Amino acid sequence: MITIKDIAKEANVSDGTVDRVLHNRGGVSKKTEAKIRTILEKHNFSVNPVASALALKNKFYIAALIPGYNNDDLFWKSPYLGILKATEDVKNFGTQVDTFKYNQYDSASYLEMFKKLIKTEPSAVLLVPTFLNETTEIVKSLEQLEIPYFFLNVDLEGFKNTAFIGQDSYTAGYIAGKLMYLNISKSSSFLIIQSRRNITKNNAIFKRIEGFNDFFIKNNINSQSFTLKIENLTNLLETKEKINDYLKQHPEIEGVFVPSSRIYLIADCLEDPYLKKLQLIGFDNTPQNIDCLLNDSVSFLISQKPFDQGYESIRIIADYLIKNKTPNNKTFLPIEILLKENAIYVDRHEE
Amino acid sequence: MITIKDIAKEANVSDGTVDRVLHNRGGVSKKTEAKIRTILEKHNFSVNPVASALALKNKFYIAALIPGYNNDDLFWKSPYLGILKATEDVKNFGTQVDTFKYNQYDSASYLEMFKKLIKTEPSAVLLVPTFLNETTEIVKSLEQLEIPYFFLNVDLEGFKNTAFIGQDSYTAGYIAGKLMYLNISKSSSFLIIQSRRNITKNNAIFKRIEGFNDFFIKNNINSQSFTLKIENLTNLLETKEKINDYLKQHPEIEGVFVPSSRIYLIADCLEDPYLKKLQLIGFDNTPQNIDCLLNDSVSFLISQKPFDQGYESIRIIADYLIKNKTPNNKTFLPIEILLKENAIYVDRHEE
DNA sequence: AACACTTTCGTGTGCGCACACACAAAAATA
């Protein structure tokens, strides 16, 4: 393994000079810089990141702004755990990570946590841009401070984020459509259940529905699509009544598609004959959803690999900071299809 | 961040003494050792792996013994790339990796490469135990030399391998059965195509077929199962003739299951009406197979995430060597279901 | 030619750990 010292010796300069050109620190004559660069090229030299990390010692600081979670909605636990795992991995590489959690249904808390975050003077920010207007505001201050920012999970367009890490929601929805079609009989119907509060443009849920419907359109399938909007899924009594009523009125429905991570609520609400008869397809490998797979109430789940999303994000940002590695503009994680049998082999959150 | 020096100060001993108990190097009185351990526990101390790696500098050496690949059978390229990626990751952590490739159809080359390998005095060995008898022999010398060994991809039972990294082939086959059932009409039939040379007990292919058939048995489905054995799939003329003849004689067949990574050969051999009519399900995301997904000749592929298998193996072994972290006895990677739409979001081999 | 600057470069220190070596104290032996 070749070291800076080796390069220096070959160029008849000191280690410090080589270091200066490696880090574009300036203060090197053009002649010697050229000489050093030639030798660098020749040996295809790259610094030893381990030694570099040791010497740097907590030079970088990443702040993450993501939704919190509770027992009612565990989705954001996985990305958080992924972030934690990555934090551990990069900790000794001179990179510190702090996570700020906001309430995904309260734009004020989003702004509030950002204010807290920005006071810590991060070298880069990872955020889940749930709210459009507030994000515009946030991005403005970040750009003013020249802090690079990365979007996680929500692929908001029109911003100069260094990268996006998440899923191709449209295609994920398209696949959901395909799986639905496989499971219900031809010329039968299906139901899409939406929760009002989730419908905003550019939103993953919106794109999933679009993809789902497009499958049937593009393949000229004349299954009929019904949509039921429910204000607040968590209100179980109301949800229960609405759904079962609706199904009573539309006995031709054979499948239910829930484009959010809340399909377990639907499974809970369905009366027994429906539960047996219907094919349920939903998103995300939360513990409750996995349980539904295992007890046969849900046929398929599509996972967006939330743990990996969190993990990869931090790794990408750390590489960007430490190794100056510019990431792909969009990093799409695999669209994972889960069914009863492979559910247990999914994402390892432990370790 | 707490360091060895901090621990030493608190225990009123020198760094060296702490170092000795950390590495069980001996030569420390019971009293001081107890004291140090208490403090270690109290702070939940763990050494900084970065500094450790720097100080150790190429202390460990991992040798990998895996099948080679060629254009005809690219499967083993992915694990190899995974190993390479991991090699890069652990390189600066004092761990070197060398890969030895053998011919998976020639047990002599297996032994021969092992002989080469063992001369390099590895600290640990990763191997794909394709051949039972030869593996017994190999393991014997490894155990004599007290070199820990790990199995990759092929889960041979009855050995004292430190760990296995691969897929649950039985369940993967079971899922293939389920997907097949979803795609063909009830009470129709399907065909399993086997290549003679692959049939050995304990083999992944064997287990996949078992799982596949069990799906139909356990769910009381009376689809009829046919099996066609072909000596050498690569002999395209013969394969072509045999398959199409067989299908002519059994028009009730609606699906074809190929429990190996060679389904692209079958797709190549099928005459056009069959290609359109039949549902093909196979294994592994090789480029040729992915092509078949994209051009609609194959309905599903099950990936065993070969890249990840290679990558994880090396990481697991490195952690074992560097951090003394005993791995799970079996590490099962996810059973990934691929179809046309999510094929492009799979395994990133670049970077 | 003497001076004040500026540019260019070498040296030294420390990051946290591993390990060889040195040396003291305690125990065993003569």
Add this chain to the structure above:
DNA sequence: TATTTTTGTGTGTGCGCACACGAAAGTGTT
């Protein structure tokens, strides 16, 4: 008690790099 052996502990050096400090060489001004 003197001497050897064992046991226990401290010290020093280096891993490869980052960066501060200051020295040397170069440039311009009066």
